[in-house]
Amino acid sequence: ELKVEQNPLFLSMQEGKNYTIYCNYSTTSDRLYWYRQDPGKSLESLFVLLSNGAVKQEGRLMASLDTKARLSTLHITAAVHDLSATYFCAVGGTGGFKTIFGAGTRLFVKA
Amino acid sequence: EAGVAQSPRYKIIEKRQSVAFWCNPISGHATLYWYQQILGQGPKLLIQFQNNGVVDDSQLPKDRFSAERLKGVDSTLKIQPAKLEDSAVYLCASSLGTSGRGAFYEQYFGPGTRLTVT
Numbered sequence: 001e002l003k004v005e006q007n008p009l010f011l012s013m014q015e016g017k018n019y020t021i022y023c024n025y026s027t028t029s030d031r032l033y034w035y036r037q038d039p040g041k042s043l044e045s046l047f048v049l050l051s052n053g054a055v056k057q058e059g060r061l062m063a064s065l066d067t068k069a070r071l072s073t074l075h076i077t078a079a080v081h082d083l084s085a086t087y088f089c090a091v092g093g094t095g096g097f098k099t100i101f102g103a104g105t106r107l108f109v110k111a
Numbered sequence: 112e113a114g115v116a117q118s119p120r121y122k123i124i125e126k127r128q129s130v131a132f133w134c135n136p137i138s139g140h141a142t143l144y145w146y147q148q149i150l151g152q153g154p155k156l157l158i159q160f161q162n163n164g165v166v167d168d169s170q171l172p173k174d175r176f177s178a179e180r181l182k183g184v185d186s187t188l189k190i191q192p193a194k195l196e197d198s199a200v201y202l203c204a205s206s207l208g209t210s211g212r213g214a215f216y217e218q219y220f221g222p223g224t225r226l227t228v229t
């Protein structure tokens with residue numbers, strides 16, 4: 001059964017600091033997603049990672065995937081207040097089916 | 112390019128009543144997903160369509176939930192009868208497909224329907 005664990009679940013950090021969110025999953029997958037959700041809003045797609053060693057960057061966010069370790073990371077560089085949101089990773093089962101979400105990481109960036 | 116449309120945005124019903132949600136995916140997207148997001152949790156996939164066929168409904172409570180996607184475009188999700196624990200945001204998403212390049216997998220979410228069951 002495909003399970004997804006994120007940690008930490010809550011993260012409070014100062015502006016300008018760096019931090020990493022971790023996403024572990026239990027079985028083989030052929031795709032991994034990162035999403036952002038602001039309070040009361042829908043989900044915004046950040047990254048889709050497909051292959052081992054994939055790395056994608058957008059602004060202060062960088063995501064990577066290690067399929068052998070079944071681990072993805074979302075690295076935040078020099079955080080700013082506007083990054084405050086909930087970040088979800090989601091893992092897709094093989095064949096394009098069964099997208100399973102993690103519980104989310106609630107990020108607060110303090111000015 | 113228009114995004115995923117959903118209606119209604121909000122719905123309040125009493126337990127044991129019925130409710131239906133509508134979703135219009137991005138034009139040309141073959142795959143459509145319905146998710147349930149309970150407050151404070153990640154979304155849970157209820158059902159996934161590929162064109163007008165169901166490819167995964169393993170987490171859909173079939174005794175009370177039903178969904179259809181006629182003509183492979185719009186979709187409706189129905190709950191009958193509703194329970195208190197169905198209070199959640201129901202999110203519809205679509206993607207080009209489920210195989211091929213990365214762009215095919217990317218799921219675009221609609222604004223959601225917030226359901227309150229009293």
